[in-house]
Each structure stands twice: as structure tokens, then as C-alpha cells.
Amino acid sequence: MDRIKLDIWVGILVTIGVISLFGLATKVGNLTSNSIKNTYSVIAHFENIGGLKPKAPVKSAGVVVGRVDTIIFDTNAYHAVVKINIDGRYIFPKDTFANIYTAGLLGEQYVALEAGGDLENLVANDRIMQTQDAVVLEKLISQFLYNSASKEE
Amino acid sequence: MVNKLLNFFEQLGSGFRARLIKLGAGTRLFFLIIIYSADSFKRIHLTIKEIYFTGVLSLVIIVVSAFFVGMVLGLQGYYTLEKYGSSEAIGVLVALALVRELGPVVTALLFAGRAGTAITAEIGLMKATEQLSAMEMMAVSPVARIIAPRFWAGMISMPILATIFSMVGILGGYVIAVIIIGVDEGAFWSQMQANVDFHNDIVDGAVKSIVFGFACTMIALFEGLDAPPTAEGVSRATTRTVVISSLAVLGLDFVLTSFMFV
Numbered sequence: 001m002d003r004i005k006l007d008i009w010v011g012i013l014v015t016i017g018v019i020s021l022f023g024l025a026t027k028v029g030n031l032t033s034n035s036i037k038n039t040y041s042v043i044a045h046f047e048n049i050g051g052l053k054p055k056a057p058v059k060s061a062g063v064v065v066g067r068v069d070t071i072i073f074d075t076n077a078y079h080a081v082v083k084i085n086i087d088g089r090y091i092f093p094k095d096t097f098a099n100i101y102t103a104g105l106l107g108e109q110y111v112a113l114e115a116g117g118d119l120e121n122l123v124a125n126d127r128i129m130q131t132q133d134a135v136v137l138e139k140l141i142s143q144f145l146y147n148s149a150s151k152e153e
Numbered sequence: 154m155v156n157k158l159l160n161f162f163e164q165l166g167s168g169f170r171a172r173l174i175k176l177g178a179g180t181r182l183f184f185l186i187i188i189y190s191a192d193s194f195k196r197i198h199l200t201i202k203e204i205y206f207t208g209v210l211s212l213v214i215i216v217v218s219a220f221f222v223g224m225v226l227g228l229q230g231y232y233t234l235e236k237y238g239s240s241e242a243i244g245v246l247v248a249l250a251l252v253r254e255l256g257p258v259v260t261a262l263l264f265a266g267r268a269g270t271a272i273t274a275e276i277g278l279m280k281a282t283e284q285l286s287a288m289e290m291m292a293v294s295p296v297a298r299i300i301a302p303r304f305w306a307g308m309i310s311m312p313i314l315a316t317i318f319s320m321v322g323i324l325g326g327y328v329i330a331v332i333i334i335g336v337d338e339g340a341f342w343s344q345m346q347a348n349v350d351f352h353n354d355i356v357d358g359a360v361k362s363i364v365f366g367f368a369c370t371m372i373a374l375f376e377g378l379d380a381p382p383t384a385e386g387v388s389r390a391t392t393r394t395v396v397i398s399s400l401a402v403l404g405l406d407f408v409l410t411s412f413m414f415v
Contacts, residue, residue, distance in 0.1 A: 003198055009209045010201050016212075017313030020320035021359075027342065028248050028323060029351040 038088035040124040041069060044098045044111075045079045050134025052100055052109045058084050060113040065090045068111060084111060086122075093118035094126070100134040109134060179375045185296050186304050186374075192297035199302040200309075207268040207303075208310030212317070214267055215260060219251075219318040222259060223325025226250055230326075231334055240330075241340035245348045247326035252349060252358045253414065256319035258406050261365035264311055265398035269373035272303055273394040276377030277387035300378075304370050311366025312359055319358065357413045364405060369398045 049071060058066035066086035074081045086092070095116030102109050113128075122128070193199060230246040276299065279285050285295045323345075330336045349355070373394050380390035 006198070006202055006205045010204045013204070013209045013212060013310070013313060017316050020316040023320050024252065024316065024323075024355050025351055028252070028320075028345055029349045029355050030346050 039066065039085040040088055040122075041083055041085050042122055042124070042126045042128055044082050044084060044128040044131050045074070045077070046082060046098075046100065046131050046133050047079060048133040048136065049080045049082060050100055050102075050109055050136065052082065052111070052134065056108060056110050058086065058111045058113060060090070060092070060115065065113065082111070084128075091121045094120045094122055095130065096122060096128055097130045097132070098128045099132040102135070175375075175379070178379070179371065182296075182300070182375055182378065183371060186301045189294055189297035189301050190305065192294065193301035193305070199298070200305050203302045203306030204310050206271070207264075207306050208313060211264060211267045211310070211314060214263055215314050215318050216321050218259065218263060219256075219321035220325040222255055223247060223251065223322030223327075224329045226255075226322070227326035227329030227334075231330060231336070240334075240336055241344055243326070243330045243336055244341040244345035247330070248323055248345045248349050249354065251319045251322040251326075252354050254406070254410070256322065257315045257358055257361040257365055258402060260315040260318045260362065261311065261369055261402040262399055264307075264314065264366070265369045265373070265395055265402065268307065268310075269369050269394050269398050270391050272307075272370070272373040273377040273380070273391045274387060276300075276303075276374065277380035277382075277390050280378065280380065281382035281384075281387060283382075300374055304374060307370030307373070308363070308366050311369065312362045315362030315365075316359065353414075360413075361406065361409050364409060365402050368401045368405060372398045372401060 052068065052071065054068055054070060056068045057064045058068060066084055069083040069085045071083075072081050073079075084098075092113060093116045095118040097114040097116060099112045099114065100109055101112050116130075226247045227243060230243050231240055234240045234242055234246065276285075279299065285299070288295045288298060327341065331338045331341050376390045376394045376397070380386045
């Protein structure tokens with residue numbers, strides 16, 4: 001087989017490979033949807049974050065507006081400090097409420113932002129003051145059991 | 154009794170020494186390949202010819218088996234997921250299984266069987282018919298002329314083939330799940346995109362395929378050079394290539410997986 005034919009076939013192989021990689025990156029993976037470049041970060045203190053993990057979505061009204069960046073444990077207050085990156089296109093009032101919810105019955109946990117009514121907006125490195133912890137299922141069940149036990153008396 | 158014990162230790166020692174020598178010779182071969190790579194890249198058409206033999210000619214078996222593996226994953230996954238009422242997650246299952254594990258591993262096993270054996274048999278026969286010695290007599294380095302082009306061809310074509318395997322497999326799963334069974338097409342792709350991470354899943358799968366390509370090609374080259382120069386020796390070396398490559402791929406896969414996806 002002459003050299004040009006070999007080159008053509010190898011070129012075809014490489015082209016199919018590149019197309020496959022492109023397909024994997026855009027159609028299968030999240031390379032396109034994960035490219036929020038322009039973000040600002042705020043922090044929020046929680047007493048209990050449940051199963052929240054870095055890279056978990058941050059949603060407002062169900063729309064993904066950012067991602068959880070880092071989660072560290074603050075030994076001064078014994079709180080979890082969650083750093084959140086919010087898409088620069090979205091601005092929130094200063095008294096925004098941060099909750100930790102669960103998607104579905106046993107799904108992953110995410111941070112939900114509920115906008116308040118303040119006239120000033122959150123800027124980079126601000127702290128979200130009002131937070132609500134993740135619901136711990138065992139606590140909920142034990143509260144329910146105590147309640148029903150006290151009713152019977 | 155004491156003699157038997159001594160005999161046992163002697164065999165253990167000689168077996169260990171023989172394997173150690175092989176490992177050393179294999180490592181030396183690797184460094185020789187790296188040293189002579191510059192010479193062989195000057196005649197790049199040698200490498201391109203080998204990419205044609207190891208890559209392009211493996212394309213048919215890779216595409217056909219990927220399509221069937223994807224279709225089987227689609228069918229099996231659908232019947233299991235349907236019990237839990239989450240048949241839309243079929244796309245995630247097919248994509249993660251292929252990109253993380255089946256793509257690199259099955260491609261490497263097929264590669265060892267299709268291309269590795271050919272390399273071993275070819276080099277073993279060249280050695281048996283003293284073509285390699287003839288080259289040395291003519292002051293042509295067999296490493297630069299024969300070994301290095303095959304090494305680089307394997308290293309280049311294996312990741313390309315694994316990528317094609319993953320993509321074609323996902324298309325096979327798509328054909329079964331969406332076109333034949335009728336899972337919602339939007340849910341199939343969007344759930345996949347939400348759960349397959351480019352850096353954690355696709356890049357790690359590519360790293361796996363590069364490591365497997367290195368292991369399969371090195372084993373095939375070394376067994377070919379190490380084969381006794383007889384017909385029987387070459388046939389045994391070819392068998393050993395398949396056995397050792399397959400075990401190495403599966404063992405390396407476990408090690409890499411435990412490092413990557415903690």
C-alpha cells in the first residue's frame with residue numbers, strides 16, 4: 001500500500017477520534033454547561049450542613065445560579081462555613097435567606113437562596129446572615145415520636 | 154524432608170530471579186525506545202504505517218463490539234432501572250459505565266488480542282529468521298527501525314480507539330433506550346450531561362486508556378523480543394502476550410480506579 005493511502009486512513013482514524021472526544025465532551029459530559037466564568041463568592045454559616053458537598057448546585061426558584069465552592073469547619077464558633085460561587089449575572093439582596101434542601105426523597109443536597117427585600121445587594125465576600133440548616137431525618141423522627149408520646153399522656 | 158524444603162526455596166529463588174531479570178530487561182527496552190524515538194520520528198512514515206496496522210485495522214472490531222456492548226447495557230440497565238421507576242437514568246448508567254470502565258478496559262483487551270499478538274508474532278518471527286541481526290549488521294538499529302514505531306503507534310492508537318469505543322457504545326445505548334424502548338430523548342441526554350463530569354470521568358477514562366496502551370504495547374514488544382527463535386517459541390510468546398496483557402489491564406484497572414474515583 002502506498003504512503004498516501006496510509007496517511008489518508010490514519011487521518012480518518014484521528015478525525016473519528018477527535019469527533020468522538022468532542023461528542024463526549026459536549027453531548028455526554030458537562031464541559032459546556034459548567035463554564036460559568038464570571039462569578040462572585042459569598043459565605044454562609046450553617047450549624048449543620050447534612051450531606052452537602054463541594055460542587056453541589058446553588059438554586060434560586062429552582063434555577064441553578066451557582067455552585068458550592070468549599071466547605072470548612074470553623075473552630076471558633078463550631079460552625080460549618082460554606083463558600084458559594086454565584087453567577088455574576090444574578091444579584092441578590094443583602095437579606096437573602098440560604099437553606100439546605102434535599103432534591104427528591106433521597107437525592108443530593110443543594111443550597112437554595114430565597115431573595116429578601118433589602119435595597120442593598122450582596123457583593124463579593126459578603127456573608128449571608130440568615131441560614132437554615134439541613135434537616136436531619138433522625139432528629140425529625142425523634143421530635144415526632146416525643147410529640148406523639150406527650151399527646152397520649 | 155530437608156532436601157524437599159531446600160528444593161522448594163531454590164525453585165522460589167530461581168523463579169523470582171528469572172522474573173526480576175525480565176522486569177529489568179523490559180525496563181531497559183523502554184529506555185532504549187525513548188532514546189531511539191528521536192531517530193524513528195525522523196522517519197515518521199514508519200510510525201504512521203504501524204498506526205494503520207494497529208489502529209485503523211482494529212477500527213471495525215472496536216466499533217462493532219462497542220455498539221453491541223452499548224446495546225446490551227441499554228437493555229440490561231432498562232430492565233433493572235424500570236423496577237425503581239427511574240428508567241430516565243439509563244443514559245447516566247450507560248455513559249458512566251462506558252466512559253469510566255468498559256471503554257478503556259474492553260478496548261485494551263481487544264487491542265491486546267488484535268494488535269498485541271500481531272506485534273509479538275511479527276517481531277518473534279523477525280528474530281527467528283535473524284532479520285533483526287541482519288539489520289544490526291547493516292548498522293541499522295532494530296530499536297529505532299522496528300520497535301519504537303510500534304511502541305508509539307500503540308500509545309497513540311489506543312486512546313483514540315478507547316474514545317471511539319465510548320462514543321459508539323453510548324450511541325448503541327441510545328438506539329436501544331430511545332429509539333426501540335422509547336425512553337424520553339431529552340431526559341436521556343440531559344441526565345447524562347448533569348452526571349458525567351468532563352474532568353473526573355472523561356479525562357480519567359482517557360488516562361486509563363493511555364496507561365493500558367502503554368502496558369499492552371510494552372508487553373507485546375517485550376514478549377516478541379524475548380521469544381525463543383523457534384516456531385514453538387513464537388507461538389508460546391503470542392499466547393503469553395494475550396494472557397499477561399489481559400491480567401495486567403485488569404489489575405491496573407483496579408489500581409487506577411481506586412486512585413481516581415474515591
